[in-house]
Amino acid sequence: MSYPGNTAAARGLALCHVCHRLDPAELHECSRCGSALHLRKADSLQRALALLFTAVILYIPANVLPIMTTLQLGKGEPSTILGGVVLLIKLGSYPIAGVIFIASVMVPIAKLIALFYLVWNGYRSEPASPAQCTQIYRLTELIGKWSMVDVFVVAILVALIHLTGLLVILPGPAAVAFAGVVVSTMLAANSFDTRLIWDRIKDNND
Amino acid sequence: MSGSQHITHTACEECDLLIDVPEIQEGERALCPRCGHTLTQRPRQGFERALAFAIAGCVFFVIALAYPFLTLSSGGIENVMTLPEASIAIYREQDPILAVIVFVCIIALPIALLATVIALVTPLVLQRRAQWLPRLGKLMFKLNEWAMVEVFVIGTIVSLVKIAKLAKVELGLSFLAYILFAVCLTAAISGLDRMQVWKEIEAASA
Numbered sequence: 001m002s003y004p005g006n007t008a009a010a011r012g013l014a015l016c017h018v019c020h021r022l023d024p025a026e027l028h029e030c031s032r033c034g035s036a037l038h039l040r041k042a043d044s045l046q047r048a049l050a051l052l053f054t055a056v057i058l059y060i061p062a063n064v065l066p067i068m069t070t071l072q073l074g075k076g077e078p079s080t081i082l083g084g085v086v087l088l089i090k091l092g093s094y095p096i097a098g099v100i101f102i103a104s105v106m107v108p109i110a111k112l113i114a115l116f117y118l119v120w121n122g123y124r125s126e127p128a129s130p131a132q133c134t135q136i137y138r139l140t141e142l143i144g145k146w147s148m149v150d151v152f153v154v155a156i157l158v159a160l161i162h163l164t165g166l167l168v169i170l171p172g173p174a175a176v177a178f179a180g181v182v183v184s185t186m187l188a189a190n191s192f193d194t195r196l197i198w199d200r201i202k203d204n205n206d
Numbered sequence: 207m208s209g210s211q212h213i214t215h216t217a218c219e220e221c222d223l224l225i226d227v228p229e230i231q232e233g234e235r236a237l238c239p240r241c242g243h244t245l246t247q248r249p250r251q252g253f254e255r256a257l258a259f260a261i262a263g264c265v266f267f268v269i270a271l272a273y274p275f276l277t278l279s280s281g282g283i284e285n286v287m288t289l290p291e292a293s294i295a296i297y298r299e300q301d302p303i304l305a306v307i308v309f310v311c312i313i314a315l316p317i318a319l320l321a322t323v324i325a326l327v328t329p330l331v332l333q334r335r336a337q338w339l340p341r342l343g344k345l346m347f348k349l350n351e352w353a354m355v356e357v358f359v360i361g362t363i364v365s366l367v368k369i370a371k372l373a374k375v376e377l378g379l380s381f382l383a384y385i386l387f388a389v390c391l392t393a394a395i396s397g398l399d400r401m402q403v404w405k406e407i408e409a410a411s412a
Binding site: 003006007008009011013015017018019020021022032033034035084088091093096099100103130131134137145146148149150151152153154155156157158159160161167170171175176179183186190194195198199 | 219220242354
């Protein structure tokens with residue numbers, strides 16, 4: 001693999017991903033903080049892809065199974081993520097329905113599509129504009145954790161309603177699956193190396 | 207502008223462009239000329255500010271743990287929920303994985319992050335030398351990726367709306383303290399720039 005002439009990698013220099021010190025890659029360990037040195041994140045695209053497929057698989061139970069069950073006077077009423085949004089709309093809480101719809105439905109799908117697009121561009125020999133890809137990457141990093149909102153809502157409702165007796169809320173299997181989706185897409189974003197896309201820029205000096 | 211001895215040879219984290227970053231003044235930031243990534247910035251009195259907010263955050267966190275988070279009253283029954291119960295109740299409902307995820311994201315990890323900030327920044331502000339600073343620096347930047355305090359605050363507000371139709375819910379002192387804790391944590395972290403922190407760590411641990 002050859003790198004464009006104006007990059008650190010072309011001179012055999014690797015930026016420590018923990019402390020951002022620039023060291024010769026052949027040291028293998030950062031001379032300041034001792035972290036492992038790599039010119040590019042190890043197996044970046046394969047790892048990101050594996051984690052993305054994990055997220056896609058977990059996304060199915062996360063949406064099909066109930067995220068929580070409301071037991072009222074012994075009668076159970078399971079509700080899915082989308083069901084929860086519909087309920088909020090029926091209750092007239094449009095802003096909150098919007099928050100949950102964006103955080104639990106739109107953000108995970110947008111993140112999956114964005115990361116698949118980035119990994120695909122990492123594999124292509126002539127990727128889309130690196131600047132644009134970097135922007136997309138920054139956006140996925142920024143919105144990464146916000147999908148956890150629904151999981152926390154379940155946690156609070158379960159704890160709060162727990163002892164009242166008349167009404168019981170139980171966590172459903174979708175909650176843990178959904179947390180898995182969020183965690184694996186965050187890990188996938190962490191493993192993706194944006195520099196792989198910049199590496200494909202043709203170097204004028206070559 | 208300072209002399210050549212103050213120039214830091216580095217590479218952009220996102221596009222690997224080799225860059226010589228000059229010493230920057232408080233309030234300034236250095237951007238990558240190719241992809242626009244923030245290479246480094248020096249918030250005004252960043253370290254002192256980080257320490258002050260971290261200590262304040264610890265105080266708020268103790269209050270958040272000790273006092274009622276939410277109180278629910280329905281038909282004469284009152285249920286007081288504390289912050290740890292968001293996780294404990296789920297554990298009791300046979301969902302240990304979800305319980306651990308919630309506990310880690312909203313309690314364990316944020317307080318570990320604050321403690322690390324204090325342990326790291328105190329010697330730097332007091333200009334004391336310590337061999338263990340690089341290890342703390344690595345820990346701090348790793349923990350920061352996974353703290354979700356602000357997401358939990360939004361989750362609480364969503365829960366309130368969801369229950370509002372079923373029962374009367376009162377916000378406890380702990381809820382206010384947790385919001386302030388989240389604000390302090392964010393403010394503390396925003397005062398700490400990776401390049402500046404590691405420069406100081408290097409000087410204090412050599």
